[in-house]
Amino acid sequence: MVPSPTAPTADAVSESLMPAVGAVRRLLRRLAGPFVTTAPLEVSTSQREVLLVVGKREGRSVAEIADELGLAPNSVSTIVTQLVGAGLLVRETDPQDRRVGRLTLTPAAQVALDAARARRRGVLHEALDRLSPRQLTDLAAGIDALEALAEELRTLERER
Numbered sequence: 001m002v003p004s005p006t007a008p009t010a011d012a013v014s015e016s017l018m019p020a021v022g023a024v025r026r027l028l029r030r031l032a033g034p035f036v037t038t039a040p041l042e043v044s045t046s047q048r049e050v051l052l053v054v055g056k057r058e059g060r061s062v063a064e065i066a067d068e069l070g071l072a073p074n075s076v077s078t079i080v081t082q083l084v085g086a087g088l089l090v091r092e093t094d095p096q097d098r099r100v101g102r103l104t105l106t107p108a109a110q111v112a113l114d115a116a117r118a119r120r121r122g123v124l125h126e127a128l129d130r131l132s133p134r135q136l137t138d139l140a141a142g143i144d145a146l147e148a149l150a151e152e153l154r155t156l157e158r159e160r
Contacts, residue, residue, distance in 0.1 A: 032120040035112060043088075046071075050079050051088060051105065055113045058104040061094070065103070070157065088112070 035043040035051070043051070053065050060068075066076040080103060083089040088109035094100040105113065128136065 028120055028123060031123040032116065035116045043086075046075075046079055047083055047088075050076060050083060051109060051113060054089065054103045055105055055110070059102045061100045061102060063100075083109075 035048045049069055050065060053068055054060060062076050062080055063073050065071075065080075066073040069076065080089060080091060080101075084091050088106055090104045090106055091101040092104070094102050128139075131139070
């Protein structure tokens with residue numbers, strides 16, 4: 001199938017997609033503020049990612065989190081140890097398999113996660129309210145395309 005002269009090419013899309021997605025993530029992170037605001041604790045991007053994954057479904061193991069984030073299990077284990085030490089995660093032994101640790105957020109981490117989500121959502125809504133109806137429609141259609149792209153990337157990852 002030959003693309004029409006107006007259809008974007010994969011090269012053109014990739015050249016603009018990565019900087020745009022990166023800019024949105026960085027700007028949301030800066031505008032919404034740090035993940036943890038109630039303690040004199042700096043949380044790295046990797047630590048925040050682990051906390052977000054645990055917050056989506058508590059009781060996951062290090063291996064499950066590593067798989068979801070596409071990181072080496074030993075790297076996630078190191079991050080988990082740091083977060084346990086910082087009082088943001090609890091690691092408990094799985095009663096069915098004593099070799100596996102199950103992770104849950106501490107109450108302090110849950111409060112921080114909820115507050116960070118609320119701040120991020122507020123900033124995002126403020127920016128979205130400034131877009132035209134057409135831009136919102138285009139963005140909504142783009143989200144479906146981004147989800148399809150993410151699924152294709154997961155497929156590529158499994159194949160390699």
